[in-house]
Amino acid sequence: MTDTLTPVLTDDWDAERSWTLETYESRGGYGALTKALTMPPADIITAVKDSGLRGRGGAGFPTGMKWSFIPQDNPKPKYLVVNADESEPGTCKDIPLMMATPHTLVEGVIISSFAIRANHAFIYIRGEVLHVIRRVQAAVAEAYAAGHLGKNIHGSGYDLDVVVHAGAGAYICGEETALLEGLEGRRGQPRLRPPFPAVAGLYASPTVINNVESIASVPSIIANGASWFASMGTEKSKGFGIFSLSGHVTTPGQYEAPLGITLRELIDLAGGIRHGHELKFWTPGGSSTPLLTAEHLDVPLDFEGVAGVGSMLGTRAIQLFDETTCVVRAVLRWTEFYKHESCGKCTPCREGTWWLVQTLASLERGQGTEADLDLLLDQCDNILGRSFCALGDGATSPISSSIGYFRDEYLAHLTHGGCPFDATASTAWAGALTGAAS
The missing domain is CATH 1.20.1440.230 (NADH-ubiquinone oxidoreductase 51kDa subunit, iron-sulphur binding domain)
Known part of the structure; x- marks a missing residue:
């Protein structure tokens, strides 16, 4: 059963001092960046498109397609914004990722920014998680010192500055346009669309907004190839994802597996429902997704499979409740x-x-x-x-x-x-x- 797991983003979480640049580079970190800087930006976007990567923040929109919406003939600056305002009840994948291996995200930010021709990127982190903010800030500082950020990165002529922004702790700022309002110093409230962020986003300029896990997946796609990523998952939901299991399960935690795995398989990996009890209901993607029951144990956990039974895959925040719960x-x-x-x-x-x-x-x-x-x-x-x-x-x-x-x-x-x-x-x-x- 353990062969079901595909540790990629979580592979280095148990490494000694996994959050440091030294450990990250010793395990191949920033190799994908070196490769990406030799590629035309359009080829990076094509690779992400071909991989089938879909947004890991809940909506599941194709990431490469979102990047291609950025109008390159627009004279205004382009921006990349990482939505790290993880606040959906039950969701707990981005915060451990940023704590354990923040350089995975930083490398993804650099490659993604290069692809959309952005010279400024922002990582918007929920304000309450001060320890995470400090860790990502330290990783960004290490990346600057090593020449991965700043002017003329790796002698490529490409410049990029990254700002780690602490949000005010509002659930609504997980909505991408409310997040932009917060970044600009205003009250976090959603904007009327159109115009969409790709045309008029941050500071009324073309902007790409992606979830932490989406951006952190980019280095592995560039390093291993689009076909490698596309070989995992299902026909329309490619690749792997971090499934967060919490609640009445023997071993709660993060389980990285191909999309399309079933809850029955995940529960087996987690040691089953707590002893002496049985599953009553569960959320497939956080509390804002329709509940499912034990009759849905064998539904493929991909975008189409979960939608087919009337719910949403969302953030893959699986909260499990046994028969003792009202x-x-x-x-x-x-x-x-x-x-x-x-x-x-x-x-x-x-x-x-x-x-x-x-x-x-x-x-x-x-x-x-x-x-x-x-x-x-x-x-x-x-x-x-x-x-x-x-x-x-x-x-x-x-x-x-x-x-x-x-x-x-x-x-x-x-x-x-x-x-x-x-x-x-x-x-x-x-x-x-x-x-x-x-």
Whole structure:
């Protein structure tokens, strides 16, 4: 089963002082940069296109295609922005990557910037993770000292400056245009599109915005070839990815595997669901993706496979919950998070998430009637597709999907006048309810 893993980005995480330039270069680091600087920038973009690399931040848009949208005839400067504002509940892959091997990201930034002809790049990191900010800043400083950054990199005539920017800690800044607003010193709120960032992004100039894992994958593609990367994964979802397993699993952590692996395989690699329990529900890509259940254990974890069962691969933040978890309470906690993090710019999200919390909280306390479930779905319907950005859509996903799979559990709260999973409920009853819902 361990042959299923494909350690590439995580391969050096266990090396001694893996975060230092010395260790990174001793294991072949910056070799891809040397190769890339001998290639025409257009050939690098073609290689990334041919590899099939799709955005690892959740949307899954083809990375090379995004790069090709940059208008090279535009006289304004071009910018690369790395979205390292990892804040989706359950997502924890970019932060360990930047902590363990920040030079993987830095090398990817240099190659990617060279490809789109950018002379300035920004790494936007969530402000709360100060230890990560310091580590990436140290790696950037080492890269400057070694001649990998700055003027005339490796004698190629190419100049690049990289700025590590600490965000203010807002979930909304994971949305790429809100991130740009934050970089420019304004309140983090999404922009109206068009124009899209490729045409008018940072400082109204052509800008590419990519996730940490997307950019960190570029050096391995250049070093090993597009066909090497494309040989992994599935027909339409190429390559490998870091799957973050958390919750009720024996060995939570990061598992780097080809796209298309199943949750059953990942759980086996992680030692199974915790002893004496069984899987009840899970999120394939963080809390903003529709829930799935044990019946989806064998769904291929690629963009098409997960979409085929009504959810999203997202950031591959797999949160696993066993039969002891109240789905209503879990969904309420997530919804409270989205209400708190709404930037307030648009009415459907600002008002809608508040009302979602009110209705869910009443149901969780066992108050109301069955008609409130239809009210809840109606509230979701009035938010979905009507908010300014995807935050509103994400807030509705766990609600509508949980009602679809666990309607009986919602009704049980009304029957028992509160959460049946509290200490007053019997274990046998909770087990029977879980069986009925599945």
